[in-house]
Amino acid sequence: MYRRVAIIGGGAAAAALLSELAERAPPGAALHLDWYTGGGRPGRGVAYGTDSPRHLLNVRAASMGMFTGKPQGFLDYARRLDPSLAGTDFLPRRLYGDYLESEVARALALARARGVDVRVVPFAADALVPEADGVTVVRGEEQARADAAVLALGALPAQPLAGVDADALAGGRYVTDPWALLAQPSTVPAPEQAVVIGLGLTAVDVLLELAARWPATHFVALSRHGRLPESHLPAASAPADDGGALVDALREAPQLRRWLRLLREAAAASADWRTVIDSLRPHTQGLWAELPAEERARFLRHARWAWERARHRMPPQVAEEITALERAGRLERRRGRVQAVRAAGADRLRVTLAPARGRPAQTLEGGLVVQTVGLDTDLRRTAHPLLRQLVVNGHALPDPLGLGVQAEPDGRLRHDGEAWPRLFAIGSLLRGTLWESTAMPEIRQQARSLAERLLAG
Numbered sequence: 402m403y404r405r406v407a408i409i410g411g412g413a414a415a416a417a418l419l420s421e422l423a424e425r426a427p428p429g430a431a432l433h434l435d436w437y438t439g440g441g442r443p444g445r446g447v448a449y450g451t452d453s454p455r456h457l458l459n460v461r462a463a464s465m466g467m468f469t470g471k472p473q474g475f476l477d478y479a480r481r482l483d484p485s486l487a488g489t490d491f492l493p494r495r496l497y498g499d500y501l502e503s504e505v506a507r508a509l510a511l512a513r514a515r516g517v518d519v520r521v522v523p524f525a526a527d528a529l530v531p532e533a534d535g536v537t538v539v540r541g542e543e544q545a546r547a548d549a550a551v552l553a554l555g556a557l558p559a560q561p562l563a564g565v566d567a568d569a570l571a572g573g574r575y576v577t578d579p580w581a582l583l584a585q586p587s588t589v590p591a592p593e594q595a596v597v598i599g600l601g602l603t604a605v606d607v608l609l610e611l612a613a614r615w616p617a618t619h620f621v622a623l624s625r626h627g628r629l630p631e632s633h634l635p636a637a638s639a640p641a642d643d644g645g646a647l648v649d650a651l652r653e654a655p656q657l658r659r660w661l662r663l664l665r666e667a668a669a670a671s672a673d674w675r676t677v678i679d680s681l682r683p684h685t686q687g688l689w690a691e692l693p694a695e696e697r698a699r700f701l702r703h704a705r706w707a708w709e710r711a712r713h714r715m716p717p718q719v720a721e722e723i724t725a726l727e728r729a730g731r732l733e734r735r736r737g738r739v740q741a742v743r744a745a746g747a748d749r750l751r752v753t754l755a756p757a758r759g760r761p762a763q764t765l766e767g768g769l770v771v772q773t774v775g776l777d778t779d780l781r782r783t784a785h786p787l788l789r790q791l792v793v794n795g796h797a798l799p800d801p802l803g804l805g806v807q808a809e810p811d812g813r814l815r816h817d818g819e820a821w822p823r824l825f826a827i828g829s830l831l832r833g834t835l836w837e838s839t840a841m842p843e844i845r846q847q848a849r850s851l852a853e854r855l856l857a858g
């Protein structure tokens with residue numbers, strides 16, 4: 402068993418790992434945990450730090466438990482507050498944050514009772530030095546040696562799109578981090594028109610929140626295909642089968658074109674295509690592992706957007722609210738790829754869209770432009786200080802397709818043709834290895850396996 406473990410990250414993944422370790426540590430074990438939370442309310446992280454009641458989970462309550470052994474844990478928590486809630490409901494993310502905080506408090510109390518020493522460090526770790534027999538964690542002047550360290554850093558801080566010029570960034574009217582804007586809306590005056598770049602689930606959150614706060618603002622939201630995420634069905638649709646036959650057919654020849662044809666055929670033969678997508682979820686990591694590198698790259702180029710729309714769906718009530726905004730003429734969707742964003746006078750930005758199929762370049766103007774282009778996991782161009790340090794020093798290798806770090810399926814980071822024995826990652830950083838690695842159902846599984854491994858030593 403590793404006696405001292407450093408957990409680096411303040412979100413749900415770190416909280417799940419801490420809780421699993423506290424739960425599983427043998428009585429009397431001399432276990433020390435150094436938890437670097439990066440500040441903020443420990444456990445909530447980015448997704449569950451929102452205070453808005455409009456921001457809903459995109460997974461039904463019954464599947465959002467923090468522990469593999471208790472997938473209904475969140476539902477039980479929510480029902481203690483309101484017995485009328487159902488497992489099929491999409492509940493507010495801030496309520497989920499409350500649940501995470503309560504689980505963290507429970508884990509800390511359990512740890513104390515079991516003699517597990519937890520040191521919560523409310524700061525970011527600055528640097529790591531992995532070695533064969535341990536990892537040194539550097540924060541400011543302090544260097545702490547651990548037997549093992551786990552990176553639970555979530556997605557990377559968003560970078561402005563190429564083509565956004567310095568004046569646009571300097572004026573504060575181009576927003577790269579939408580969550581910071583939503584946390585402090587009063588600092589920005591209501592614009593006549595706002596442009597939202599991206600049309601995924603983050604764009605949907607941003608549109609609903611800003612439309613409520615600025616009732617007179619008109620919104621233009623754009624993406625390459627101009628399409629919103631699909632919507633969940635009002636009631637849960639259980640997969641018609643376990644996906645086994647389809648998975649076997651996919652495995653026979655892992656080629657993207659063939660896979661897409663098989664998926665289209667399966668969807669056409671099912672009562673609802675969502676059941677086909679959902680039946681693949683337990684198999685996605687295995688399928689991704691079998692897909693050759695060039696086919697993965699092809700998937701990212703040609704099919705990623707369609708997969709994300711179908712896989713990461715909006716709750717039905719959210720879809721209705723977005724439709725209502727469109728019907729009221731307050732939201733317009735456009736197809737296009739952003740070529741440039743420049744200042745157009747003191748109080749406006751001009752967004753130029755690349756010319757497409759014989760059409761000339763189009764421009765849009767807005768008093769505010771918000772970038773919501775999905776989770777950033779590209780280590781090759783990140784500004785995240787700790788990850789930059791790891792990459793620059795050769796301790797971590799960026800995934801060649803921009804999907805986090807190169808790692809083994811058990812989370813150990815690779816470097817120089819081998820894996821560090823005691824440096825692990827969990828969550829979004831493992832997308833290159835696992836693809837499906839950002840949501841709670843996968844993260845809680847990783848937390849469980851990793852806790853068992855760390856305690857086994």
Ligand SMILES: Cc1cc2nc3c(=O)[nH]c(=O)nc-3n(C[C@H](O)[C@H](O)[C@H](O)COP(=O)(O)OP(=O)(O)OC[C@H]3O[C@@H](n4cnc5c(N)ncnc54)[C@H](O)[C@@H]3O)c2cc1C
Binds near residue numbers: 460
């Ligand atoms: C808007 C949004 C909605 C989502 N909705 C759902 C949903 O409904 N259901 C679902 O299952 N999943 C959802 N997800 C997926 C989400 O990624 C996971 O559920 C989960 O929040 C991931 O937690 P995490 O701990 O991996 O990452 P994060 O929540 O991003 O936490 C990472 C933490 O690490 C900290 N950190 C960064 N650098 C350092 C450092 N150097 N030292 C110490 N700490 C550091 C950060 O400050 C942050 O607190 C959503 C994601 C987003 C962005």
